[in-house]
Amino acid sequence: MNWRLIITLLVVSAILAYLGDRVGMRIGKKRISLFGLRPRHTSQIITAFTGVLISIAILGTMSVVSENVRTALFSMKFLQSQLTNLTAELQDSRDEVQLMSIRLVESQSKLEAQEKKLQEVQNQLASVRPELEKARGDLSQIKNEKNALEREKYKLDEEVGSLRQEASRLREGLIQVRSGRIAVFAGELLGQHVIQPKSSPSKVDALFQELRRRAEFVVGLRSGVSPDEITLAVDLEEEKAKIQECTNSENRKFIRIIANANVLQGEDVRVRYEVYDSRLVYSKGENIASRSWVPKGADAESFLHDLLAEVNHQAVDEGIMPDPVSGKVGAMDATAFFDAVEELQKATKVMSVKVLAAENIYTEGPVQIVFHITPFGASS
Incomplete structure (x- = not known):
C-alpha cells in the first residue's frame, strides 16, 4: 500500500474541507448573494464548489504523486486499446500454444510410433545379424574360391596356350616327318660318353670332341651325307662349364x-650337354627279373616282351637313365630273343625264366641282358 499517497490525500481533503467550511460560514454570516441568488443558496453553491475543488485537488495530487493514476486518467482509452490488442494477441498465442500442444502430442505419438518401429527394426537387425555375418563369411569364401578359380583358369589358359604351341610344333613336325625332311627329333639322344674319376682337362676335352664327332656321325648317317658336312650348334660357354x-x-x-x-x-643341329653322376646299378650275372613260364596255351613271344617291359620299368626305377625319346634303357639282339622264344615253345613243363645282367650296368646304361632258362625248381 502507498501510505504516503493516502496520508497526503487525507491531509489535502481535510484542509480543503476546513477552508470550504470557513468560507461558507463567512459568506453565510455576511449574507452575500451571488448572481442574484439568496444567501442560503449562495452558501450551498460555495460548499459544492469547495467539494469540486477537493476532488480536483485530490486528482491533481494523485496525478502528481502516482504515475499509475496519471496513466489511468489520461491514457485509459489507449490502455484499454492496448489491453484489447494484448488480450487478442494473448488469445491468439493461447490458440497457437494449444495448436502447438496438439501438434506436440501428435509429434510425440509419431515419435513413439517411430521409436517402436525402430525397436522392431533393431530387433529384426539383431536376429538377422548372425545370418548377415554368415552371408559375409560365405561371400568371403566365395571370393576366395573365385580367386582360386581365376588363378586356376589363368594356369589352365597358360597350359592350354603351351599345349597349343606344342600341338602346333607337333603338327609341323608331323608334316615334316611325312615329307621325310626331319633328320633329328627334339630331345633325341645323339650320343653319350663315360668320364672316369680324376680325368685331366685335356682328356675331358678330348672326350667332348669325340662325343661331338659321334653326334655328327649319327646325324650324317640318318641324312645320308658325310659327317664333315654336319654342323653342330653348341653353346661354347655351356660346353666350357x-x-x-x-x-x-x-x-x-x-x-x-x-x-x-x-x-x-x-640345317644346323642345335645341341646341349647333360652331365650326370654314374654309379653301378647291376653287377655282371646279377638277376634283374624272373618269371615262371607255363607252356599251356601261352604265347612265348608275348611272355618275353612283357618280361622285358618289366625289366625296363624296374631299371628306370633303379636309376638307369632311359632314352629321352623312346623311354627304353637298352636293346637286345634279335637272334638271342628269338632263340629264347623257340626254347620256350619247345618246353613241355613249367620253366623258370631269369633275366641276368650280361655286363656291369651303370646309371648311363645300356641294360645288356641274357635270358637264363631252366626247368622250374632245378638248381641254377
Missing part, C-alpha cells in the same frame, strides 16, 4: 649330347 664340371671329378660321370629341337635335313 660342363668340361669344368667333369674335370678332376671325384665321382664317375657320364655326359649326354641331346638335340634341342627338330632338325630338318641341311
